[in-house]
Amino acid sequence: MDEAYQKYVEEVGRLSQPAQYPTQLKNIQESPKFQRDEQGKVEARSFPGYSVTTPPCEEDSNNEGFYYHLHQTQQRLLSQLPQDFLLPVPPSSFHVTLADLIWGDQFKTAVEKNPKFESQLKQQIAISFKQYQQENPVYKPLQWQLLGLIIRPRAIVVGLLPKDEYSYQQIIQLRRAIYQNRDLLSLGLEQHYHFLAHVTLGYFGKVPEQSERDDICTTLTAINDQWLEIDPKLLTIYQAELRKFPDMTAFIREPDFPVVSFSNNQ
Secondary structure (H helix, E strand, C coil): CCCCCCHHHHHHHCCCHHHHHHHHHHHCCCCCEEECCCCCCEECCCCCCEEEEEHHHCCCCEEEEEEEHHHHHHHHHHHHHCCCEEEECCCCCCCCCCEEEEEHHHHHHHHHHCCCCHHHHHHHHHHHHHHHHCCCCCCCCCEEEEEEEECCEEEEEEEEEEHHHHHHHHHHHHHHHCCCCCHHCCCCCCCHHHHHEEEEEEEEECCCCCCHHHHHHHHHHHHHHHHHHCCCCCCEECCEEEEEEEEEEECCCCCCCCEEEECCCC
16 A cells, blocks of 8 residues: 555655645644643643554654754744644654554544453564564664655644665565554554655644735745755664554553564664
8 A cells, every 4th residue: 555665755755845835735624633721731632542653752862963953843833833823742752653553532442342452452563563574684774864844634744755765665564564464453453544754743723814824835935945955854763663642742662562673783
């Protein structure tokens, strides 16, 4: 279901072009994942589930420079975009989702019906990780380059481009090991999306009036253009981890959660 390497490169390049922003803005919706409380403070709504992700920013000392740059970009967006348009995620939670697994009401229902659901999910992810490593002996970490801002239906994200085909194919092979695991699929999990490597900066709160959208496009274009003037920012992926989340602000790894390494040094 995932794209071939060259098609992925072309698609993420197209999505991050500022010329796409007016069309992308037409399709945005308020996100159910965040809201403002009565005091005006942004708070995350309950949205529990599991994903396979890179280590979040607060646990990833190898990529401090990359995530610092994204934090600065997030701050610039918040200061220049209309109030309440973008509700930010905590920079400490910045990460790349490598494989969506289960979330929201589907997750709640699965746990209610099957008290062993979470332990079985953990066991099957460990099996998928083991299969991946047996079939793909890996000797170096994966590198992904910051490409540009992309407007998704419910969020603004930073799209990532693989530095080489190797970095892309290793992620795709890992996803195949997960999504072709029949015992995992029997738990009610399935692949919903093509892979788009990205880091989410914030989710949409108040959808702007049509009259504001030209200014939003101008702001996003200016911020996007800043990356043409700096050295490429690279995210180095050393491992993938099973993570549990109560909402979109915290991605938790318990000691017995499976991990797969992309480097012999990890």
